[in-house]
Amino acid sequence: MRLLCDEMLGRLARWLRAAGHDTRLATPGQDDRAVLWTAIAEDRLLLSRDRGFAERKAATGRLLLLESSAVPEQARELRRRLGLDWLAAPFTRCVVDNAHLRPASSAERARLPGGARRIGGPYFACPACGRLYWAGDHHARMRARLEDWAGS
Ligand SMILES: [Zn+2]
Incomplete structure (x- = not known):
């Protein structure tokens, strides 16, 4: 599963990488359109808590709006809603930049x-x-x- 976290989800992005998931973090200051464009261009699912994304047509099928604000609850939410495996390939990616170790x-x-x-x-x-x-x-x-x- 290829993921893109919006800039508010930096901590979650690090944990997703620690679990081995290919996770990009949106560039700080990027506007919503540019973030969505990245998700589409790189075939990633956008994770965000920003409801503004849901109003954009381009977000259809491309966005998961997280309800939780704390990382442990977000982690459980991703497991419940996406079936995300937190033990997919632990410690195979750099938590800082997503590169394969x-x-x-x-x-x-x-x-x-x-x-x-x-x-x-x-x-x-x-x-x-x-x-x-x-x-x-x-x-x-x-x-x-x-x-x-x-x-x-
Ligand atoms: Zn690195």
């Missing part, structure tokens, strides 16, 4: 903090921004939330 090179692994190195891998890197990912405590907490959303 790849195994970290030895040069990248050399940049890891000591605590991360003690875990022993696997380690992943984002080809777009260079951010490194590993299965630390933060990762475990995120995984627990994804499992909660997937099962509720």
Whole structure:
């Protein structure tokens, strides 16, 4: 499922990426028409809380208006209304820019903090921004939330 979050849903976008969903975040300041055009051009479903979108013809079949304002409720709403799988492919995308992660090179692994190195891998890197990912405590907490959303 290819998704586009409007600019107010930045936190939700990060969680969708953490679950492995191809999720773009609308550029801040873009007007509604440009956001919808992106959804159409990239064949994405637009997620928004802005009812103004629903009045636009171009939004037909292209928009899911979220009722909830907090991320955990939004997560459950997406599962209920779209059948979205919160454990689709966890930790395979960069939460910042949506790029597919790849195994970290030895040069990248050399940049890891000591605590991360003690875990022993696997380690992943984002080809777009260079951010490194590993299965630390933060990762475990995120995984627990994804499992909660997937099962509720
Ligand atoms: Zn990145």
